Amino acid sequence: MNRRFLSVLLLLVFLFVMLASFPAAADNSRAKEYPERAVARMYVKYKCGCTRIGNGTMVGRRGLITAGHLLICPSHSRWADTIQFKFGIKNSRDCLYTYTGGYQLYVFDTFKKKDGTIRYSNENNIGYVIFDKNVGDKTGWYGIYAPSAYDLTGEWYHWLGYKNWDLYSDYGFLNANDSSNVFTFSSYQSAYFQGAGIYNWDEGNSGPTLVGVYINDSGSTCYGRKVTSDVIREMRKNGAFD
Numbered sequence: 001m002n003r004r005f006l007s008v009l010l011l012l013v014f015l016f017v018m019l020a021s022f023p024a025a026a027d028n029s030r031a032k033e034y035p036e037r038a039v040a041r042m043y044v045k046y047k048c049g050c051t052r053i054g055n056g057t058m059v060g061r062r063g064l065i066t067a068g069h070l071l072i073c074p075s076h077s078r079w080a081d082t083i084q085f086k087f088g089i090k091n092s093r094d095c096l097y098t099y100t101g102g103y104q105l106y107v108f109d110t111f112k113k114k115d116g117t118i119r120y121s122n123e124n125n126i127g128y129v130i131f132d133k134n135v136g137d138k139t140g141w142y143g144i145y146a147p148s149a150y151d152l153t154g155e156w157y158h159w160l161g162y163k164n165w166d167l168y169s170d171y172g173f174l175n176a177n178d179s180s181n182v183f184t185f186s187s188y189q190s191a192y193f194q195g196a197g198i199y200n201w202d203e204g205n206s207g208p209t210l211v212g213v214y215i216n217d218s219g220s221t222c223y224g225r226k227v228t229s230d231v232i233r234e235m236r237k238n239g240a241f242d
């Protein structure tokens with residue numbers, strides 16, 4: 001083996017190892033376009049002082065859906081104190097829209113116990129934000145649908161989320177059954193995707209349809225919480241789709 005061949009071979013092995021350890025690249029090129037621009041990067045500061053970065057998705061002019069644990073600190077049961085919502089991010093200095101108005105936060109009763117502490121489980125880890133101002137006309141929004149396990153099985157689903165300022169996407173098949181509101185799937189690093197919408201492109205719809213939210217992962221298994229009819233009913237009652 002001559003030396004040049006060996007160095008080319010080593011270079012190829014190096015490149016392969018590099019690619020294998022980074023399964024996806026950030027791509028902010030479409031961040032200001034629909035539907036990417038309907039995804040918010042949420043910088044959350046809870047009343048306990050903890051902070052977290054996650055995602056939420058617009059599903060109406062005033063309604064954004066996300067994971068419950070982004071609205072209440074899972075370690076200390078304290079609500080978010082302030083949340084910065086940024087949409088359509090090109091980089092840390094350039095985004096389409098930063099929301100500056102008021103908002104109301106909601107998690108489901110099953111998530112928050114009467115004594116104020118939370119019952120933290122994947123089954124009830126879903127929440128939403130109602131903005132005082134019309135956000136959807138600037139960002140666009142996704143359709144929302146309460147799926148059966150049958151709807152969730154056998155189709156590709158997608159998710160988008162920010163890590164720091166970079167937008168990542170991934171897709172795959174879901175594993176669901178009707179006895180649980182939680183479905184499982186594989187993805188890389190859920191740190192990018194907490195609170196992100198799980199969606200597909202339903203035939204007959206002009207845009208994406210959101211059917212669940214990305215919660216977290218445990219090793220190689222990721223967990224999502226289905227949109228259920230009570231979620232849609234409550235969001236409608238509180239003005240998400242006005």
Ligand SMILES: [Zn+2]
Pocket residue numbers: 046048049050073074075076077078
């Ligand atoms: Zn905390």
